[in-house]
Amino acid sequence: xxxxxxxxxxxxxxxxxxxxxxxxxxxxxxxxxxxxxxxxxxxxxxxxxxxxxxxxxxxxxxxxxxxxxxxxxxxxxxxxxxxxxxxxxxxxxxxxxxxxxxxxxxxxxxxxxxxxxxxxxxxxxxxxxxxxxxxxxxxxxxxxxxxxxxxxxxxxxxxxxxxxxxxxxxxxxxxxxxxxxxxxxxxxxxxxxxxxxxxxxxxxxxxxxxxxxxxxxxxxxxxxxxxxxxxxxxxxxxxxxxxxxxxxxxxxxxxxxxxxxxxxxxxxxxxxxxxxxxxxxxxxxxxxxxxxxxxxxxxxxxxxxxxxxxxxxxxxxxxxxxxxxxxxxxxxxxxxxxxxxxxxxxxxxxxxxxxxxxxxxxxxxxxxxxxxxxxxxxxxxxxxxxxxxxxxxxxxxxxxxxxxxxxxxxxxxxxxxxxxxxxxxxxxxxxxxx
Numbered sequence: 001x002x003x004x005x006x007x008x009x010x011x012x013x014x015x016x017x018x019x020x021x022x023x024x025x026x027x028x029x030x031x032x033x034x035x036x037x038x039x040x041x042x043x044x045x046x047x048x049x050x051x052x053x054x055x056x057x058x059x060x061x062x063x064x065x066x067x068x069x070x071x072x073x074x075x076x077x078x079x080x081x082x083x084x085x086x087x088x089x090x091x092x093x094x095x096x097x098x099x100x101x102x103x104x105x106x107x108x109x110x111x112x113x114x115x116x117x118x119x120x121x122x123x124x125x126x127x128x129x130x131x132x133x134x135x136x137x138x139x140x141x142x143x144x145x146x147x148x149x150x151x152x153x154x155x156x157x158x159x160x161x162x163x164x165x166x167x168x169x170x171x172x173x174x175x176x177x178x179x180x181x182x183x184x185x186x187x188x189x190x191x192x193x194x195x196x197x198x199x200x201x202x203x204x205x206x207x208x209x210x211x212x213x214x215x216x217x218x219x220x221x222x223x224x225x226x227x228x229x230x231x232x233x234x235x236x237x238x239x240x241x242x243x244x245x246x247x248x249x250x251x252x253x254x255x256x257x258x259x260x261x262x263x264x265x266x267x268x269x270x271x272x273x274x275x276x277x278x279x280x281x282x283x284x285x286x287x288x289x290x291x292x293x294x295x296x297x298x299x300x301x302x303x304x305x306x307x308x309x310x311x312x313x314x315x316x317x318x319x320x321x322x323x324x325x326x327x328x329x330x331x332x333x334x335x336x337x338x339x340x341x342x343x344x345x346x347x348x349x350x351x352x353x354x355x356x357x358x359x360x361x362x363x364x365x366x367x368x369x370x371x372x373x374x375x376x377x378x379x380x381x382x383x384x385x386x387x388x389x390x391x392x393x394x395x396x397x398x399x400x401x402x403x404x405x406x407x408x409x410x411x412x413x414x415x416x417x418x419x420x421x422x423x424x425x426x427x428x429x430x431x432x433x434x
Contacts, residue, residue, distance in 0.1 A: 010132070010133075011126060011132070012124075012126035012131045012132030012133065013131065013132055013133035014131060014133070014318075016030055018381075019380055019381070023321070024318060024321035024322045025321075026321075028333070028382075029321045029324060030135075030317060030321060032324070033137070033164070033317060033320050033321060033324060034117055034137065034317075036160075036163055036164060037115075037117070037137045037160065037315075038115070038117075040156070040159070040160050040163060041115040041139055041156070042115075044113070044152070044156050045113045046113040046114060046115040046139050046141075047113060047114060047115070048114075048115055048116065048117075049096070049099070049114045049115070049116050050116065050118075051089075051092070051095045051096060051099055051116060051118075052089070052095065053088060053089055053118070053119060053121075054086050054087070054088060054089070055086070055087060055089055055094070055095050055098065056084065056085065056086060056087070057075070057077050057085040057086060057087040058085070059087075059094050059095070059098055059303075060075060060087055060089075060090060060091075060094050062302075062303060064090070064091065064094060064269050064270060064271065073123070073124075074090060074122040074123050074124050075087050075088075075090050075121075075122070075123065076088040076090075076121045076122075076123055088120075088121035089120055089121065090120055090121060090122045091120055091136070091269070091314065092116055092118075092120065092136060092138045092140075092314060093138070093140060093269075093271070093296065093299075093312055093314075094303075096114060096116070096140045096312075097140075097299055097300055097303055097305070097310075098303065100112065100140075100142055100300060100305065100308070101300065101303060101304055101305035105142070106142075106143075106300065106305050106306035106308050107306065110142065110143035110306075110308060111142065111143035111144060112140075112141070112142040112143060113139070113140075113141050113142075114139060114140050114141075114142075115137070115138065115139040115140075116137075116138055116139075117135065117136065117137040117138070117317070118135065118136070119133050119134070119135050120133075120134055120135070120136050121133055121134075122134070130318075131318060134316060134317070134318055135316070135317035135318065136314045136315060136316060136317060137314070137315045137317060137320075138293075138312060138313060138314035138315065139153075139312055139313055140310060140311075140312035141153065141310060141311050141312065142300070142308055142309075142310045143308060143309065143310070144309060144311075145297060145309035147244050147245075147247040147248045147251065147275075148251065149311055150244075150248045150251075150274075150275045150295065150311055151247075151248050151251035151252050151255065151257075153293075153311055153312075153313065154171070154173075154248075154252055154257050154259070154277060155252070155255050155257050157279060157291065157313060158171065158256075158257045158258075161279065161290075164320065164323075164324055165324070166281070166290070166320075166323050166324070168281050168282050169279055169280070169281055169290070170260055170279070170280045170281070171257060171258055171259050171260060171277065171278075171279055171280075172260055172261075172262035172265055172277060172278045172279075172280055173248075173249070173252075173259045173260065173261060173262065173265070173275065173276070173277045174233070174261060174262050174263060174264075174265040174266070174275075174276050174277075175233065175234075175237065175241060175244075175245040175274055175275055175276065176213065176233065176266060176272055176273060176274065176276060176294075177233060177236065177237045177238065177241040177273070177274065178238060178240065178241045178273060178274065178297075179273070179298070180238050180241075181233070181236050181237045181238050181241045182213070182236075182273075184236040185213075185231075185233045185235075185236035186212050186213065188231045188235070188236060189212040189213065189215070189216075189230060189231065190208060190209075190212050192229075192230055192231055193208045193212060193215060193226075193230075194208070196226045199222050199223070199225070199226050200215070200222070200223055200226065201218065201220045201222065201223055203218070204218050204220070204223050211270065213266050214266070214270075215227065216230065216264050216265075216266045217266050217267070227264055228264075230264070232263045233263070234263070241274065244274060244275070245274070245275060248275055249261075259277075262278075265277075265278060267292060267293075267294060271296040271298070271299040271302075272294045272295060272296055273294075273295050273296055273297045273298055274294070274295035274297060275294050275295050275311070276292075276293070276294030276295070277292060277293060277294055277313075278291070278292035279291045279292065281323060289316075289319075290315060290316065290319050290320060290323065291313055291314065291315035291316070291320075292313065292314065293311070293312050293313030293314060294311065294312075294313075295309070295310070295311045296310050296311070296312070297309040297310065333361075333363070333378075333381035333382035333383040333384065334360075334361045334362055334363040334381065334383045334384070335355075335360040335361050335362065335383075335384050335385065335423050335426075335427065336352075336355065336360065336362050336363075336383065336384065336385050336386070336387060336401070336419070336423060337362075337363050337365065337377075337378035337381065337383035337385070337386040337387070338351065338352055338362060338363070338364045338365065338386075338387055338389065339365045339369075339371065339374045339375070339378070339386060339387065339388045339389065340364065340365065340369070340389045341369050341371075341388070341389060341390040341391070342369055343391070343394070344389040344390065344391075344393070344394050347389055347394060347414065348364050348389050349364060351389075351414060351415070351416060351419065352364050354415075354416025354417075354420075355416050355419060355420060355423070357416070358416060358420045360420065360423055363381065363383070365377065365378075371388065378404065379404060383404060384403070384404065384405070384423075384426060384427070385401055385402060385403050385404055385422075385423065385426060386401075386402050386404060387399050387400070387401045387402070387412075387419070388400070389414070393414060397413060397414050398411060398412065398413055398414060399411075399412060399414055400412075401419065401422055403426055410422055
């Protein structure tokens with residue numbers, strides 16, 4: 001690279017920064033999402049796990065499926081100095097299953113509830129809500145085959161969406177049944193697709209033989225027109241698979257989760273069995289799925305572990321952030337921005353410390369003391385209020401705390417207890433401006 005060339009992030013890989021011009025790349029929004037999701041999942045018994053970003057390439061080929069677009073087209077794979085074939089993880093479930101097996105949890109404590117968050121990587125065309133380095137918050141529940149586990153996860157996700165104040169959501173649900181159900185349905189689907197070969201795209205012509213269920217996930221308009229008349233998998237379900245799915249739907253209806261059956265929903269990965277779902281919105285254009293997941297009861301055994309039923313989900317953080325712009329208010333700047341003039345630094349730091357001990361987020365301006373510039377910075381940080389500490393304030397022991405959303409000024413004593421009372425009053429009355 002020449003000395004004059006500008007340094008830029010790789011296309012499709014974004015910086016997440018404080019006060020970003022695009023709200024969905026604002027780190028305050030992301031912090032809010034991770035805080036809310038982590039607390040919500042923790043309240044349901046899920047424990048956070050941290051897993052490697054790099055795994056052996058064979059893990060994804062084996063776990064996700066050779067015929068998926070992820071494995072066949074989109075993985076960032078390379079050979080390291082030791083000659084090992086490695087891949088930047090394109091999704092989280094395969095690595096979680098590898099960890100479950102490697103640490104022998106199927107024998108020591110099969111029932112595990114995990115959640116994780118972090119970057120994933122796919123070499124695909126960047127577009128709104130879809131990037132080459134993207135972030136997911138996901139969870140896996142190992143060790144339960146009960147329809148109650150499916151319903152609990154769907155209820156958890158529905159309530160999480162309410163906490164995040166997401167609107168215009170549709171919960172699409174389907175089942176791909178057990179192995180016997182899928183074998184029967186594949187036969188039906190192959191027969192149907194054979195009569196429509198001329199209208200299918202080249203990829204779907206190939207998939208008709210290798211994995212016909214993948215045809216149902218095709219986005220080509222011609223294929224979608226044909227798929228609309230495809231047989232319904234419900235006709236191929238075994239009694240056990242039908243009973244499981246019906247019980248999930250019954251529980252969700254009783255719990256107030258508004259499921260809508262989507263008979264063509266199959267999801268994009270080969271490991272799913274039984275219940276599958278997507279939370280879909282009209283606010284993201286073509287990339288309309290905010291989160292999705294389902295059962296994968298065979299995957300642990302297929303990857304070398306003991307037979308272990310499991311269910312999980314993943315949510316795209318960028319897509320959540322696009323829909324959660326109100327999080328700028330919920331997660332915005334400090335409760336108080338303290339502006340010390342020359343000579344009042346000790347008082348400002350002491351007051352800030354006392355307020356932080358009372359649970360407030362406080363920022364002290366440590367830049368050059370120019371009041372207009374400092375007030376502009378407080379506004380950019382979406383601070384709820386500001387307090388200037390100059391000679392008059394130090395001499396009187398009182399100051400004018402300014403509520404930035406309304407420009408209202410409140411006279412207050414310069415001690416932590418008094419300022420704490422004012423800040424709590426402001427917090428109860430009005431959210432951050434932004």
